[in-house]
Amino acid sequence: MLESDKGGKVEELAMEEAVRAQWSRESDRDAVLKKLRECGLRSYLGLVKCIVSPTWHARIPRSCRLRGIPTLINVLISDKIKGAKLLRSQSLRSLVAMGTLALNTKPFLTRLENFATERRGEQETCHQTRLLHEQQILSTVRSLGLTCEGDMRALLLMPAELLESEEKELQKVLRESLLALVPYEVGNEETKLSYFMSHFWEVEPGLQLVLSSACDSEGEGKHLKDSLQRCGVHGLVDLMLTLFTSVDEVHDARHCLLGESTLLNQLLLLRCGKQSMLTSSCLLRLARLTALESADGSSGLIFTAPHGIFLHRPGHADHKAEVYTSTLAQTLAQDVDASFVIWSEQERSRSGFLQKPEPFNHDPNYVPDDIIAEVPFYRFCLRHIRRFRNRRHGVLLVDVHGRRDVIARADGSCDQSDCDIGVGALEYSSGKEQDRLKAAALRESLSRSLSELLGASGFTVNSHPKLSGFISSINRRVDEDEPRYNTMSMQAVRMGLPAVQLELSLRLRKALRNDEDLRCQFAHALLESSKSVAFEYQPIQTDRK
Structure with a gap:
């Protein structure tokens, strides 16, 4: 038996063991295991990932949620097995609590003890912390199946x-x-909770990136971060919980998210005042941004992978996920200390299990003019431009896509390129001669370096592909009311950010994924070619929300 087969069998047995531990009757165990397998689950790790993956917009009964949050496992069951009973809250908690993904409480308790000692004095709190609260916290963590400190913050914030x-x-x-x-003099329970959360936890980098991208200046982003920190929001899990949890209090329509009063605005109202409540457009912008994962790098490159999940596309069939593009965008960026923007792990996980788009996920590579400023990928790229506004070269968007290994043409010939270099957006979007010259220089540099690198491994490069990152029909609309659509590269060029769309064959994506040396050389070739293109910062005027 192969090692991978052995590992898969062990994981499947672990899932069966977890189910047996929760259901004593054999008929119940068999029914649950059948249900899970019909949802495509074959391992305990996959099961736990489905249980802890939130599906915020799903309508799941409260008795079948995990700590008040609707999760992917019950969405899968209701979607794939009509009429099947959902897993109840206690079962969900128990299945997670048995796993190896449980929160590592040792460093947490050490920090907790330090926090208490600094604020209440060592003699008063050490014994109290170690003997009483440590056991209570450990017991609660196990009982609730908490997997990270974000889960703990979410539980503290949940009504x-x-x-x-x-x-x-x-x-x-x-x-x-x-x-x-918490020190005695702080005040009532809500004040103490706010004090504890704001002093114990730092704001996570992922949340800071989202808030900075949501705002039109770094000053606005810092003010929003300070307000959310006072409300106990320190990470993306906290932000999503408070955004997507509705409350009974009635807020003005201008401060609602899709018509619902949010826990986030209720917390802002109570702890920061009415003037700090967020508008509907700001709430919606934050909600969209939480679907992405990003990181900053010091080089001027930014890698994107807009087709990492199943997506809706206006007037077209749903767009399927392009495998490995998200992980490639992330690892290529890490190889050259670049930035990246991809769909979050939670979005990719849900998309992989559901094998279809969720209602709110639309193709960011096919965007009409009138909503560009609200597209989350665009917002992150806008922030990237602000960061590198003083650079003159080496600032480039690399948009990673997947193509088939062989594409049959209408004339009977075959397109067997492995790497399509598309600079059409830079070449044609503005109509300016200087942009055409930039596109020619970038195409020539990329074609030379990538042909040499990939040719040695048997891969072919096409520097004049059909899919070049530019939607040419934009110039031949019959109806003036018909919206104009923009690719990711076109959106970047509109911001003044040079861009290239790379269409990579499946066999090349697999090679780059498995061969670290080849991937690293590929990333450095992109980095060197970016220096051939001049970058001129152009301040973007955006509507203030």
Whole structure:
């Protein structure tokens, strides 16, 4: 038996063992295992990932949520097995609690003890922390199946009325254990909770990137970060929870998300005042941005992979996910200390299991003019331009796509290119001679370096492909009311950011994924070619939301 087969069998047995531990009757165990397999689940790790993956917009009964949050596992069951019973909250918690993904509490408790000592004095708190609160916290973490500190913050923020009775009691125990470490003079329970969360947790880098991209200046982003920190929002999990959790309080329509009053604005109202509540457009912008994952690099390159999941495309069939493009965009960026923007792991996981687009996921590579400023990929690229506004060369967007290994043409011939270099957006979008010259220089540099690198491994490069990153029909519209659509490269060029669209064959994507040396050389070839293109910062005027 192959090692991979052995590993798969072990994981499948682990899933069966977890199910047996939760359901004593054989008929129940068999029914649950059948249900999971019909959803495509064959491993315990895959099962846990499905349970802890939130599906915020799903309408799942409260009794079948995990700590008040609708999760992917029950969405899969309802989608793939008509009429099947959903897994209940207690079962979800127990299945997660058995796994190796549980929160590592040792460093957390050490930090907690340091926090208490600094604020309440060593003699008063050490014994209290070690003997009483440590056991309560450990017990609560295990009972609730918490996998990270973000889960803990989410539980602390979740309105008690949205939890099951057992979860509500565990939330109360956790709150009491943590708030007992806050100085006596701080105030009431809500004030103490705000104090603890703002002093114990730093704002996570991922949240800072989202807030900075949502705003039109770094100053606005910092002000928003400070307000959210006062509300206990320190990471993306916290932001998503408070954005997508509705509350009974009635907010003005100008401060609602898709017509719903949000926990986020309720917290802002209570802790920062009415003037700090976010507008509907700002809430929607934040919601869209949370679907992405990004990181900053020091080189001027930014890698994007807009087709990493199943997507809706106006007037066309749904766009299938292009495998490996997200991980390639991320690893290529890391090889040359560049920035990247991809769909988040949660979005990719849900898309992979569902094998179809979710309602709110539209193709960011096919965007009409009137909504470009609200497209999350665009917002991250806009921020990238602000970061490198003083650079003159080496600032480039590399848009990673997947193509088939062999494409049959209408004339009977075959296109067997492995790497299509598309600079059409830079060449044609503006109509300016200087941009055509930039495109020619970039095409020539990339064609030379990539042909030499990839040719040695048996791959072919096409520097004049049909899919060049430019939608040519934009110039021959019959109806003036028909929207004009823009690729990712076209959006970048409109911002003054030079761009190239790379269409990579499946066999080349596999090679770059498996051969670290080839991938690193590929990334450095892109980095060197970016220096052949001049960059001129052009401040973008955007509507203030």
